[in-house]
Amino acid sequence: MEYDIVVIGGGPAGLAAAVEAKKSGVDSILVIERDRELGGILQQCIHNGFGLHVFKEELTGPEYAERFVDKIRELNIEYKLDTMVLNITEDKIVSAMNSKDGLINIKARAVILSMGCRERTRGAINIPGTRPSGIFTAGTAQRYINMEGYMVGKKIFILGSGDIGLIMARRLTLEGAEVIGVAELMPYSGGLTRNIIQCLHDYNIPLFLSHTITRIDGRDRIEGIVLSEVDENKRPIIGTEKYFECDTLLLSVGLIPENELSKSANLKLDNITGGPIVNESMETTVEGIFACGNVVHVHDLVDYVSEEGSRAGKNAAKYVLEGLGRVERIINTKLGKGIRYIVPQVIRLENIDNSITLFMRSDDVYSDVIMNIKLDEEVIKRIKKRTLTPGEMERVNIDMSLLKDNIAETLVVELDRGEE
Amino acid sequence: MYDIAIIGAGVIGAFIARELARYELNIVLIDKENDVSNGASKANSAIIHAGYDAKLGTNMAKFNSLGNPMFDKVCEELDVEFKRTGSFVVGFDDADMETIKELYQRGLDNEIEGLEIIDGDKVREMEPNLNDTIKGALYAPTCGIISPWELTIALAENAADNGVEILLNNEVVDIKKIELGYKIITNKREIDSKYVINCAGVYADKVNDMVSKDSFIITPRKGQYFVLDKSVGDFVNTVVFQCPSKVGKGILIAPTIHGNLLLGPDAEDIEDKDDVSTASENLEYIKEIAKNSSSSVPVSKVITTYSGLRSEVSTGDFIIGEAKDAKGFINVAGIKSPGLSSSPAIAEYVVDIMKGITGELKEKSDFNPRRRRVIRFNNLGDEEKAELIKKDPSFGRIICRCESVTEGEIVDIIRRNAGATTVDGVKRRARPGTGRCQGGFCGPRIVEILARELNKDMDEIVKDREGSYILIGNTNKGKK
Numbered sequence: 001m002e003y004d005i006v007v008i009g010g011g012p013a014g015l016a017a018a019v020e021a022k023k024s025g026v027d028s029i030l031v032i033e034r035d036r037e038l039g040g041i042l043q044q045c046i047h048n049g050f051g052l053h054v055f056k057e058e059l060t061g062p063e064y065a066e067r068f069v070d071k072i073r074e075l076n077i078e079y080k081l082d083t084m085v086l087n088i089t090e091d092k093i094v095s096a097m098n099s100k101d102g103l104i105n106i107k108a109r110a111v112i113l114s115m116g117c118r119e120r121t122r123g124a125i126n127i128p129g130t131r132p133s134g135i136f137t138a139g140t141a142q143r144y145i146n147m148e149g150y151m152v153g154k155k156i157f158i159l160g161s162g163d164i165g166l167i168m169a170r171r172l173t174l175e176g177a178e179v180i181g182v183a184e185l186m187p188y189s190g191g192l193t194r195n196i197i198q199c200l201h202d203y204n205i206p207l208f209l210s211h212t213i214t215r216i217d218g219r220d221r222i223e224g225i226v227l228s229e230v231d232e233n234k235r236p237i238i239g240t241e242k243y244f245e246c247d248t249l250l251l252s253v254g255l256i257p258e259n260e261l262s263k264s265a266n267l268k269l270d271n272i273t274g275g276p277i278v279n280e281s282m283e284t285t286v287e288g289i290f291a292c293g294n295v296v297h298v299h300d301l302v303d304y305v306s307e308e309g310s311r312a313g314k315n316a317a318k319y320v321l322e323g324l325g326r327v328e329r330i331i332n333t334k335l336g337k338g339i340r341y342i343v344p345q346v347i348r349l350e351n352i353d354n355s356i357t358l359f360m361r362s363d364d365v366y367s368d369v370i371m372n373i374k375l376d377e378e379v380i381k382r383i384k385k386r387t388l389t390p391g392e393m394e395r396v397n398i399d400m401s402l403l404k405d406n407i408a409e410t411l412v413v414e415l416d417r418g419e420e
Numbered sequence: 421m422y423d424i425a426i427i428g429a430g431v432i433g434a435f436i437a438r439e440l441a442r443y444e445l446n447i448v449l450i451d452k453e454n455d456v457s458n459g460a461s462k463a464n465s466a467i468i469h470a471g472y473d474a475k476l477g478t479n480m481a482k483f484n485s486l487g488n489p490m491f492d493k494v495c496e497e498l499d500v501e502f503k504r505t506g507s508f509v510v511g512f513d514d515a516d517m518e519t520i521k522e523l524y525q526r527g528l529d530n531e532i533e534g535l536e537i538i539d540g541d542k543v544r545e546m547e548p549n550l551n552d553t554i555k556g557a558l559y560a561p562t563c564g565i566i567s568p569w570e571l572t573i574a575l576a577e578n579a580a581d582n583g584v585e586i587l588l589n590n591e592v593v594d595i596k597k598i599e600l601g602y603k604i605i606t607n608k609r610e611i612d613s614k615y616v617i618n619c620a621g622v623y624a625d626k627v628n629d630m631v632s633k634d635s636f637i638i639t640p641r642k643g644q645y646f647v648l649d650k651s652v653g654d655f656v657n658t659v660v661f662q663c664p665s666k667v668g669k670g671i672l673i674a675p676t677i678h679g680n681l682l683l684g685p686d687a688e689d690i691e692d693k694d695d696v697s698t699a700s701e702n703l704e705y706i707k708e709i710a711k712n713s714s715s716s717v718p719v720s721k722v723i724t725t726y727s728g729l730r731s732e733v734s735t736g737d738f739i740i741g742e743a744k745d746a747k748g749f750i751n752v753a754g755i756k757s758p759g760l761s762s763s764p765a766i767a768e769y770v771v772d773i774m775k776g777i778t779g780e781l782k783e784k785s786d787f788n789p790r791r792r793r794v795i796r797f798n799n800l801g802d803e804e805k806a807e808l809i810k811k812d813p814s815f816g817r818i819i820c821r822c823e824s825v826t827e828g829e830i831v832d833i834i835r836r837n838a839g840a841t842t843v844d845g846v847k848r849r850a851r852p853g854t855g856r857c858q859g860g861f862c863g864p865r866i867v868e869i870l871a872r873e874l875n876k877d878m879d880e881i882v883k884d885r886e887g888s889y890i891l892i893g894n895t896n897k898g899k900k
Contacts, residue, residue, distance in 0.1 A: 034818070084818040099813030102806045121858040123647075123724035128698040131726070133883035133890050137860045144864055150878055150891040175895050214700065220887030236700075260821075 003078075004028040004320045006094050006108035007313075008085050008261065011040020012302050013293020014114035015068035016309030017316065021112075022075045024317035030106065031072070031079035032096055038072065038079060039065030040116055041139065042302065044146045047167055049194075053303035064302060088113075088265040090286050110316040113262060113276070113284070113291040114309060117255040117298055119164075125253050127159075129216030132223070138164040138252040142171070151175060153248025157225055158182040159213050161189040161196070163300060163391075165252025170199035179203070180244055183211040183227055185234055188365045190254070190391045192300055212236060213249070222249055255298045265289060272341045273297040279346040280356055281315035281324055282308065290316045297343050297359065300393050304359065315351070325350035331403070336372070336414020338362055340390065347411065349403055356403075358396045360413060362388040370416045373398060375408035388415070422448045422585075424774070425604055425613035427592055427627055429453075430461035431568060432755050433619035434575035435767035440774065441582035443781035448611060449576065449584055450604070452591035454885050455845045456838055457572035459621045461760070462848065463696065463728025464643075465685065466568050466676055467659055469758040470507060470560035472527025472535060479738035483762035483769070485530045488562055490764035497789045498574035500566065501677045507563030507659035508543060510554045510713055516663040520558045527560070534561040547656050549714050563659050565677045568760050569848045573838060578791045580837035582784070587611070589886055592620070595630040601748055602631065615748040615777070617770065622693040622731050624739075624753035632743040638754060640693050640729040643685025644702045649721040649856050653679040660713050671709040673717060678851065683710045683717065689732065696727045723856050730756040740766060741773065748777060795832055798824040819869070820862040822855020827869065834873045841874060843867060844884040867891070 004026050007014045010033030018031050037043060042050070045061030052058060055067065072079065083098040094106040119137040134153055136144075141152045142164065156177050158165045161184040169179045182200060187210045189196050200207050208227060214236050215226040224245045228236035257275040259267075267276045268285040275296040276284040283290050292312035293305040318324060329349055333342040340363040347356060366388040373381040373396065380402045388394065396413070403411075424440060426433045429451035437449045453459065471488050474480035495502035511517045520537060527535045536559045543557045544550055580586055590606035597603075601614035620627040625638040648655075653675055662670025674682045686702050686709075707719045733739060733754025743749045750773055752766060759766075775781055797805065797815055808828070809816040815828035833840050833849040840846040843853070843866050852866055853859030859866070867890060871878045879891040 034821070082817060084821070086824070097805075097809070097816055097818065099809065099816035102809040102816055103802055118857045119860050121723070121856075121860060123722060123858055124856075126700075126703065126722060126725065128700050128703060128725065130697040133888035136863075140860050140863055144891060145895055148864060148868075148878065149895050149897065151893055151895050152890070153892060215697075219694065220885045221889060 001104055001106045003030045003106060003108050005030075005110045005112060005316050006106055007031045007112045007114060008088070008094070009033065009040065009114035009116060009295070010035075010038040010079060011114060011116050011293065012042055012065065012068065012305045013116070013295070013309035013312075014040075014112065015065070015072060016306040017112045017114060017290075017292055017313035018077050019068060019071045019075060020310040020313030021317040022077055024314050024321070026317045026320050029077050031077060032083050032085055032094070033079060033081050034084045036082055038069045038081070044139070044143045045167070046146045047171070050302050053301065054306055068306070085261060088261050088289070090266055092288055109288065109320050111289045112312050112316050113289065113295050114293045115258040115261060115295045117257045117294040119251070120254040120256060122251060127213050127216055130218055132216070132218040132221050134218070134222035134247055135216070135249045135251065138162070138168045138250045141250055142168055145171060145175065151177070153177060155180060155246045156248045156250060157244055157246040158250045158252060160184065160252035160254065161191050161207060162252040162254060163191040163195050165250060166191045166195040166199040168250055168252070169205050170203060173203050173205070179205050180246060181206045181208055181227075183208040183213065185212045185230060186210070188389055188391070192392060193389075214241065216249065221247055223247070225249060255294065257295050257298065259295060262291070262295070270341065270345060273343060277345045279344050279348055281318075281351050282312035282344070283315065283319070283324065288319055297341065300391065304393065304395065308359070331375075331409060331411050333358065334410045334412045336374070336412045338364065338366060338369070338388075338415030339413050342413055349400075352400055352403075355397050355399045358398065358413065360394050360396065361390050362394070362415065363390060365389045366415055371396070372414050372416050374412040374414065375403070375406045376410055378406070378408070380406070421600065422446050422611065422613040424615045424617060425450060425602070425611055426617045426619055427604070428459070428619035428621055428624070429456040429572070429576055429586065429588070430459050430619060430621050431457065431572045431575070431760055431763045432752050432766060433617070434572045434579060435763045436617055436619065436752065436770045437579040437584045438575045438582070439767040439771045441579045441584050442783060442787045444784055445781065447579075447584045448587055448613065449579065450587045450590050450592065450606065450611065452589070454589055454842055454882065455840070456576040456586065456588070457569040457848070458884070460729055460731065461572045462569040463726050464568055464730075464757070464760060465672060465674065466566055466682065467507075467674065467761070468502070468564035468566055469761040470527070470535070470563045471530050471532045471758070471761065472523050472558070472560060473758065474530070475526060476529040479740060480758060480762065481530050483738065483765040484758040485532060486765035487762040488564075491564060491566070494764055495566070495571070498571070498578055498791055499794050500571045500574045502564055502566045503677060504562060504564040505658050505675060506559065506561040507661060508547070508557040508559055509661045509663055510543060510550065510557045511663040512553055512555055512712065516665060517556055519663050519665065520556065523558050527558075532560065532562065535559070547658060547660065549655055549716055550660065551713060551715055554713070565659065565675060567677050573849060574791060576838040577836055578789070581791055582787055586838055592627060592630070595627070597631065597746075615750065615774070617750045617752060619752045621755070622729050624731065624751065628743065628751055628753065631746040631749050634744055636739060636753065637734040639689050639732045640695070641732045641756070642688045642690050642695065642727050642729055644698050644706060644727040645682060645684030645725065646703065646706065646719070646722050647676070647724045647726070648681035648683070648718060649723050650679045652681050652718045652721045655681050655718060656714075662709070662713055671706050671713075673710055673713055678854070680723070683707070683719070685728070693729070696729065698725045698727050724858060732756055738762070738766070740769060742777065792836070795829050797826045797829055819865045820852030820855065822857050823851045825850050825852040830866065830869055831873060834870065841870070842882050842884050843870065843890065846870065
């Protein structure tokens with residue numbers, strides 16, 4: 001089996017990439033999805049608020065997905081469902097498996113990785129205590145409730161204030177459960193401000209900042225948790241323990257890009273994002289293998305996932321049809337003060353048409369700061385920011401005209417208190 | 421009326437059941453839990469010890485040294501993964517090296533083969549991740565690693581294949597002497613049996629006291645563990661113990677048969693025989709002490725923690741034999757470490773005891789020591805995989821991504837004798853949910869497959885014990 005482009009993962013990133021690649025003139029495209037339908041995790045996100053940037057209207061997750069699924073069908077893009085990719089080689093041989101075709105090896109000229117991310121678990125954060133039932137990651141509970149139609153509990157505590165946890169606080173309340181609290185290790189929420197307001201404040205659900213769970217109780221089903229305040233080093237403070245009875249604990253303690261396949265293809269990963277290192281074209285460190293969406297870094301808005309998917313699709317098509325400019329001048333992005341990560345990590349100017357979009361997150365909450373974009377030492381752009389939080393991704397456009405005549409090797413983003 | 425009732429379906433009870441199933445006997449294996457292997461047998465260091473540790477003359481020394489060599493055959497017969505990795509007991513100073521010499525001598529007394537005292541350089545040559553502070557070690561090549569619950573499940577399955585009845589969710593609350601034997605009263609029913617074998621683990625003292633005045637006391641000794649991600653599973657290739665010293669018994673670093681890395685256990689005497697909770701202080705202690713062996717032990721790669729209980733018995737040694745004041749009631753109690761390693765030899769010995777009581781037992785002509793091969797899809801070659809999918813398409817559908825477990829494997833382990841009926845039961849048999857996402861993706865799928873195979877609704881499926889429900893019914897707009 002041979003295709004020009006194989007897209008791994010049929011969620012928002014993969015679908016946008018496939019659509020854009022097709023529009024850019026590549027016909028032979030295969031999307032491989034491990035679930036029973038296209039759309040990825042969007043299918044279980046039945047709340048609204050998707051699509052404000054891309055479609056200028058508020059859609060639910062399945063509605064948003066449907067827009068892209070419709071385009072896939074319109075454009076006659078091939079896809080395989082219920083199919084698991086087992087391995088990718090550096091030569092772009094994709095091994096996959098399903099019940100109909102059995103084991104298949106697909107030769108691709110370009111591969112687009114869009115496997116998304118997975119949730120961190122109880123084990124990853126080491127909550128001691130017993131191991132009863134009733135402990136779910138927020139996403140698993142979301143699947144049970146929204147896709148399978150089953151309730152997971154009556155009296156709920158949520159650890160972690162990531163967006164899925166917040167959304168689930170509201171969802172469970174609407175389903176008749178009592179959400180007794182949401183605890184967050186950090187002194188600020190990990191989710192979007194709008195979700196804090198719409199999912200917690202509107203329903204009088206308390207948010208305990210700088211708190212964590214220090215024990216789980218219950219032999220068969222969970223019966224309660226001990227909540228402790230943490231100090232500035234995130235260590236529980238003895239004497240601050242509070243006991244909450246509950247029959248369910250949801251964990252919304254972070255997402256990790258799903259990069260097992262990337263490792264099989266020997267891609268270089270970024271230690272901070274957990275995803276592959278990519279360049280301006282969303283190409284990874286292996287030529288012809290592209291990546292987009294949450295597999296690269298965890299996004300907070302699906303609109304930006306789609307945007308990144310389109311960029312990967314367009315450039316994969318360009319790679320297949322005419323080749324990308326390889327090495328003329330490389331600019332590496334560099335983290336300045338207050339910046340946790342920047343994507344892409346590498347910029348090759350000759351592949352940029354008009355402007356380049358940088359995605360980034362701050363490493364803490366900041367207010368009234370100036371974001372300086374510097375080429376080596378020279379500031380080329382200054383952006384005033386009212387607030388920056390690690391929970392909200394920043395998107396910065398840099399015009400090509402600012403880059404092209406400069407011979408700098410690094411592009412630095414830093415936060416400045418703005419004394420001048 | 422049964423001939424023999426075995427109380428406790430842990431590795432000891434299941435092994436005895438399987439060995440007695442070779443004879444024309446009507447046997448029932450009873451457990452209070454919702455699955456076999458749900459006590460100490462599922463939560464220990466998963467090691468088959470070489471046998472140098474216990475003092476000559478003890479039951480522990482005798483059955484460990486007899487038991488260790490028996491694992492190759494029984495694991496081959498039952499298709500249970502087992503690997504002889506060898507072990508080190510590492511020492512850090514002269515006092516430790518003295519202890520190591522004592523252990524070496526004990527090993528010679530117990531006739532353990534291949535023991536060697538090696539210096540620190542040799543240790544690091546074999547295990548480069550270990551610390552420079554290690555002065556030397558006792559090397560025991562016959563030490564092995566195993567999945568203890570898989571062994572127990574395989575034994576129970578093979579026992580059932582050969583006619584043993586398994587009765588789960590039956591907690592023994594009393595035993596009465598009756599004319600021909602004993603009446604066992606559980607929370608659910610009454611069972612008459614000519615002979616009773618008490619393999620009740622930490623509860624063996626309670627069960628003994630139901631029939632015998634000759635008491636002993638079992639104190640649960642809790643040990644906590646970390647399981648680390650498979651990406652660091654080859655951090656060590658041998659089981660690395662620390663030398664027991666005045667400061668403590670040391671913490672082991674060991675590979676697991678499934679390719680993870682294990683750290684632990686500590687030791688804490690507790691009162692509650694059911695308390696398998698973990699605690700931060702203990703877990704922190706384990707991390708700290710493990711670093712004595714290797715300061716680079718990758719503790720950030722933890723995927724889960726657990727704790728298990730050892731049966732510390734007041735007599736200090738395994739109690740195996742007929743109770744003096746209760747004819748036909750046999751105790752197999754206080755089977756703490758190295759109980760797993762001793763289990764095949766203990767089972768053989770209990771068969772001899774039974775023969776002593778009943779006279780010669782009649783062998784079955786159709787006893788089958790093998791069980792049907794377990795399909796481990798991921799270990800097959802491409803051609804075998806393709807063939808299997810052609811025969812049964814459900815092997816083409818991967819349910820657990822972290823461990824690459826197919827639907828076909830899950831259905832198979834549910835349909836076997838002593839098969840899985842719970843989410844954790846599936847996990848222990850076929851491994852979905854043991855990977856780094858800990859069931860986040862496959863959990864709902866497993867519930868769905870169990871419901872379908874067991875002809876139940878999804879909200880009737882439990883995680884593990886009877887009360888460990890997962891779902892509480894439909895949502896307002898859910899199905900039905």
